[in-house]
Amino acid sequence: MQYRSIIRILGLLIAMFSITMIPPAFVALGYNDGAGVxxxxxxxxCLFIGFMIWYPHRKHRAELxxxxxxxIVAxxxxxxxxxxxIPFMLASNPSLSLASxxxxxxxGLTTTGATVLTGIEFLPKAILYYRAQLQWLGGMGIIVLAVAILPMLGVGGMQLYRAETPGPVKDNKMTPRIADTAKxxxxxxLALTIACSLAFYAxxxxxxxxxxxxxxxxxxxxxxxxxxxxGHFQSPVINAICVIFLLISAVNFPLHFAAMRGKSVSVYFRDPEFKAFIFLQAALVFVCFVxxxxxxxxxxxxDALNHGSFQAVSIxxxxxxxxxxxxxxxxxxxxLLIFFSFVGGCAGSTGGGLKVVRxxxxFLQGKRELNxxxxxxxxxxxxxxxxAVPDRVVEAIWGFFAAYALVFVVIMLLLMATGLDSVTAFTATAACLNNLGPGLGEVAAHYGAIPDISKWLLITAMVFGRLEIFTLLVLFTPTFWQD
Amino acid sequence: MQYRSIIRILGLLIAMFSITMIPPAFVALGYNDGAGVxxxxxxxxCLFIGFMIWYPHRKHRAELxxxxxxxIVAxxxxxxxxxxxIPFMLASNPSLSLASxxxxxxxGLTTTGATVLTGIEFLPKAILYYRAQLQWLGGMGIIVLAVAILPMLGVGGMQLYRAETPGPVKDNKMTPRIADTAKxxxxxxLALTIACSLAFYAxxxxxxxxxxxxxxxxxxxxxxxxxxxxGHFQSPVINAICVIFLLISAVNFPLHFAAMRGKSVSVYFRDPEFKAFIFLQAALVFVCFVxxxxxxxxxxxxDALNHGSFQAVSIxxxxxxxxxxxxxxxxxxxxLLIFFSFVGGCAGSTGGGLKVVRxxxxFLQGKRELNxxxxxxxxxxxxxxxxAVPDRVVEAIWGFFAAYALVFVVIMLLLMATGLDSVTAFTATAACLNNLGPGLGEVAAHYGAIPDISKWLLITAMVFGRLEIFTLLVLFTPTFWQD
Ligand SMILES: [K+]
Ligand SMILES: [K+]
Incomplete structure (x- = not known):
């Protein structure tokens, strides 16, 4: 393992991340909300921490x-x-414990969207902006993770998408290729974000x-x-806009790229995952509505259509x-909605869950067994x-499914050991592992009232979900650390 | 499909089954409990129905x-x-609806053990005997199903056990071989039942x-x-006897046979499923106790050890x-106990659940993916x-797992549509699909208070569980009915 190179990269990363504290500071300045300091x-x-971590190892640039x-990903x-x-800890409003x-x-960063906060509208604008920005930056990270890194690492059958990225795969040329895909x-x-902002504004x-x-x-x-x-806006139009952009964002991003490059929407309708995704969403909206x-x-x-379609797609x-x-x-x-969050978005999107393609x-494997x-x-x-999908990919997806179930059960039981009831524990685990957000029971409104130890467990669930289980699980095997 | 031969067999089966009504009649006579008629x-x-079904098709003996x-199995x-x-419907005590x-x-027959009855000790002895006998006969059926029929049909990876039965596999010689294995x-x-009766009596x-x-x-x-x-007996000794016989009965029966034929207990400790089973049971007892x-x-x-070990093993x-x-x-x-019932007994035992070997x-497949x-x-x-386990078997087990999950989710959601709350629906589905019996919530004590429609759904779950999903699911595919 190239420990010193890895530490160098992390130092750089933290230093770069410090820059993201600047825009909220300007927001604080603009609204004079007291959260600038x-x-x-x-x-x-952050800059200092990053520098201190980077400096001793700055000369270490071994090939990874x-x-x-x-x-690195974990x-x-x-x-x-x-x-x-750090900003949540330094701010006086909200005043949060370390766990919170x-x-x-x-x-935010895993785009789970579960919150410990209440009275959100009374928080400083800078904090609100920072929370949204964390999600947005997290989403950028997820796209790179899902489209370039997980396929390369072969996590959970995502090697399926390795061949679809253009150009020959050469492991030692990975960095430029990732950067190119990401760009x-x-x-x-970015374009979707701008379009969505304008639509909401309009x-x-x-x-x-x-x-x-x-x-x-x-x-x-x-x-x-x-x-x-x-619900604050009480506007069916805003809800509809949100539904449309959620559906777009939950689609495989390379598919969007292919459609744009080919200037054709037929690309979408040739994609089996896209078709399944649209079918599932439509079916769910229909059931909720009825x-x-x-x-x-x-x-x-x-009203039933407005709320039914919005909540169905949102969850x-x-x-x-x-x-x-x-x-x-x-x-x-x-x-039913919680169960659908297990399916989640398409692979290579910012959505969570198992991913539609899996x-x-x-389902196809189940059908094959019947035949x-x-x-x-x-x-x-x-x-x-x-x-034809290689057997290796199908096996990897099965392993992923089993690991998902195992992590789910373990975290849910541990949550119950911290005192949560079964409905709260079940839905909180689902909501965090699927990077969904809201649960039922005690966590239907927010996660502020549960014990700190439960929060730590749910943080673990969020990271497991975002890293598609295996990226994190592999670090806990002795084999990984053997040379 | 050899429909007429199948109908002939069913007629015979019902006629044979009618004989099982005789022992309860004698019990009624002995206790003069009024349930004889x-x-x-x-x-x-039953004899009449069986005869009427059998008679028109009695000449049809095509090879199956x-x-x-x-x-036939379904x-x-x-x-x-x-x-x-039929006896439950004809009896005046208990007085049950059709669904109940x-x-x-x-x-009873699926050995689920969920009951709609309360005041069980006040029922006629004949009814009580009949219920126990239904389970015992069901257990006999399950052993044949699990050891001879499912491996032959290749359901859920159970072809794994096909090679272990002695003699060459010839599909057209299946009947004598099944009969031989079953005997x-x-x-x-039978020997275990006698030993267990004597131990309970002592x-x-x-x-x-x-x-x-x-x-x-x-x-x-x-x-x-x-x-x-x-709990009626308040006897740690009876509890311990029950635990021991449950553990024995949840072990693969061909393994018992091999141990007896080889006059050696070392056979058990060479069996990976047995070792995993004992480990899991011991771990669960330990956790409950602590x-x-x-x-x-x-x-x-x-007390903690008595109740902890009994309930852990029982569930x-x-x-x-x-x-x-x-x-x-x-x-x-x-x-945790409900989750463990998903694992269940060993393959080829009378236990339910996914089965330990699966x-x-x-787990091994998950480990392989990490490696x-x-x-x-x-x-x-x-x-x-x-x-080495053939890939085909591993794939079949994955298909089984996915189908199990799918059937579980569908039945649970349908139960909630009939008005059950989520805890009741979740645990009732688990309890019936795993052929376990008791649930939590509204069905912690008995299933008498839930709507009739919920009962029908749970009956479906019991049959799905007992037939290892695929045996039943395959009947719902168009391909099955095509010639
Ligand atoms: K989310
Ligand atoms: K049972």
């Missing part, structure tokens, strides 16, 4: 191997999450809210600047915005569109 | 194919479950209770003759007997003991 202090502190990659999220908590500050920062996709990400949000909510929407993060989340209508949960069909794409608390929806709807492959029972001697290949 | 009527009715096997459980409900009678019969294992089953149960509880123990069924279940002790749930360490082997309601145990223990293979991440070019085979 904490952000300036955070900037200096795949194994170093796992360590440390990237853990270190930036921790450093990102960490929870908020990790929740293209970040342009799309629909009636003020500039500040439009930017913050666009950040949180495109990152599928779900932080809002109000306790009532999107149940809400039949149970007379809302006064009018228009199923793992954004976690709300207009009303879906926890009070009738019958199986709350649990669920599609699990094999009926015709035991026939040979069935698993095909995604017209491409 | 319903059982005699049931006997005549594997595909017919799926239909119909076997569904038809006998339905016919088994069916629930009780299916719960040997039934002797063991520990203080009367003859009737000893036989009924031995039936329910060896079948890992969990029906008792008291509302308080095993948590109960630390939380001062019981007055003494002896984890999917028996479902209780001494106290584990629903009131502290922290994560109730949910969980072991899922592959670190050494992408190395070749790793999955080994069970010293035997």
């Amino acid at each position: 904490p952000f300036l202090l955070s900037f200096l502190l 191997k795949v194994r170093d990659g796992f360590l 440390l990237f999220w853990v270190v930036l999450g921790a450093v990102g908590a 500050a960490m929870f908020e920062a990790f929740s 293209h996709l970040w342009y799309i990400y 629909a009636g949000m003020d500039v500040f809210d439009a930017i913050c909510h666009a950040f949180a929407t495109i990152a599928i993060g779900g932080f809002s600047t109000y306790d009532a989340s999107m 149940v809400l209508l039949k149970t007379n949960t809302y006064d009018s069909a228009a 199923a794409t793992t954004a976690g915005f709300s207009t009303v608390s879906f926890a009070i929806w009738p019958l199986f709807l709350p649990i 669920v599609v492959l699990l 094999r029972l009926i015709h035991p001697r026939a040979v069935y290949a698993i095909k995604l569109g017209r491409r | 319903p059982f005699l009527l049931s006997f005549l009715l 194919k594997v595909r017919d096997g799926f239909l 119909l076997f459980w569904v038809v006998l479950g339905a016919v088994g409900a 009678a069916m629930f009780e019969a299916f719960s 040997h294992l039934w002797y063991i089953y 520990a203080g149960m009367d003859v009737f209770d000893a036989i009924c509880h031995a039936f329910a123990t060896i079948a890992i069924g969990g029906f008792s003759t008291y509302d308080a279940s095993m 948590v109960l002790l630390k939380t001062n749930t019981y007055d003494s360490a002896a 984890a082997t999917t028996a479902g007997f209780s001494t106290v309601s584990f629903a009131i145990w502290p922290l994560f223990l109730p949910i 969980v072991v293979l899922l 592959r991440l670190i050494h992408p070019r190395a070749v790793y085979a999955i080994k069970l003991g010293r035997r």
Whole structure:
């Protein structure tokens, strides 16, 4: 392991990350909200920490191997999450414990969107902006992670996407290729953010809210600047805009790139994951709408459609915005939405969960087993569109699924050991592991009231989810550390 | 499909099953409990139904194919479950609705052990005996199913056990081989039942209770003759006897056979599934004991050990007997026990759940994926003991796991649509799909208070669980019915 090179990179990273404390400081200046000093202090502190970590190792530029990659990726999220908590700790409003500050920062950076805060609209604007920005930056990180790094590391069957990135794969040329891929996709990400801000603004949000909510929407993060989340605006138009941009952001970003380069939307409809994603979202919206209508949960069909479609898409794409608390929806709807968050967004998007492509492959594998029972001697290949999926990829996805289930069960049981009831523990684990945000029970509104130890467990869940389990799990195996 | 031959077999089966109504009639006679007439009527009715079904098709003895096997196996459980409900419907005490009678019969025959009844000790002895006998007969059916039929059909990776049965596999010679395998294992089953009865009797149960509880123990069924279940006897010795026989019954029966034939217990300790099973049970008992002790749930360490070990083994082997309601145990223990019921007994035992061997293979596959991440070019085979497991088997087990999860989620959501809360729906689905019995929430004590429609859904879950999902699921595919 190239420890000193890895430490050097982390130092650089923290120093670079310090720059992200500047925009909130300007926001504080603009609104004169008193939160400027904490952000300036955070900037200096981060810069100093970064420098101190980087300086002793600055000469170490050894070539990194795949194994170093796992360590860097895991440390990237853990270190930036921790450093990102500094402003929350230095600020006087909100006044947060260490666990709460960490929870908020990790929740932002992993685009989970679970919050420990209440009275959000009374917080300094700088803090609100910083939370949204954390999600937006997290989203940029996720795209690189999902599109370039996880396929390279071969995590959870994502080597499936290795061949689709242009050019030959050469492990020793990985850095320029990652940078190239990232650049293209970040342009799309930026363009979507601008478009979303403008749309929100046109629909009636003020500039500040439009930017913050666009950040949180495109990152599928779900932080809002109000306790009532999107429900604050009471605007079906804003809800519809949010739904559209969530659906766009939950699609595989390289697919957007291919569609733009080919100037054709037919690219989308040739993609099996996209088709499954749209089908699932439509089916969920339909079910929610019908149940809400039949149970007379809302006064009018228009209301049922507005709230039903918004909440369905918000939860199923793992954004976690709300207009009303879906926890009070009738019958199986709350649990159905939580279950859909396990499916999540498409691979290579900012969404969380297992990812649609994996669920599609699990389904196809189940179908293959049924066919094999009926015709035991026939040979069935698993095909995604017209491409046969290698057995190795299918196996990796199964391993991913099992590891996901195992991590889920362990974290849920540990949460119950900290005193949470079963519904709270189940939904909080799902909400954090799927990078969704809101849960049910005690965490339906916010995560402020649960014990600090529970918060630490949920932070672990967020990182596990974002790093697709294996990137983190592999660090706990003795083999990883053997030379 | 050889429909007429299948109908002929079912007719014969029902006629044979009618004989099982005779022993309860004798019990009614002996105790003069007034339940004799319903059982005699049931006997005549079953005989008549069986004859009427058999007679028109009696000449049809076509050779059956594997595909017919799926239909026969599924119909076997569904038809006998339905016919088994007749005495519950004819009896005046208990007085049950159609759904409740069916629930009780299916719960018995699938050895689930969930009950809709309360005031069990005030029911006629004949009814109590009949319930225990249903479980015992169900257990006999399960052994044949698990050891001979599922391996032959290749359901859920159970072809793994195909090579272990002696002699060459010839599909057209399947009937004599199944009969031969079954005979040997039934002797063991019978011997265990006698030993368990004697042990219960020696520990203080009367003859009737000893036989009924031995039936329910060896079948890992969990029906008792008291509302308080095993807790009625307040005897640590009886609890210990029950634990020992549950552990024996949850072990792969061909392994018992091999140990007896080889006159050596070393056979057990060479079996990876057995070792994993014992390890898991011991770990669970240990955790329960420690948590109960630390939380001062019981007055003494002896009490904590007594109740802790009994409940842990009873739930984890999917028996479902209780001494106290584990629903009131502290922290994560109730949910932990429910989660362990997903693992269940060993393959080829009367236990339910996913089966230990499958969980072991899922775990090994997860470990292989971690190793592959670190050494992408190395070749790793999955080994069970010293035997390499074919990829086909591993794939089938994955398919099984996914189908299990899917059926679980669908049934749970449908249950919530019938009005059950999430804890009740989750644990009831787990309890019935894993053929466990007791749940939490509204079904912690019994299933009598839930709507009839919920009962039908749970009956479906029991049959899905017992038929290892695929045997039933395959009937719902169009391919199955194509010629
Ligand atoms: K989110
Ligand atoms: K049972």
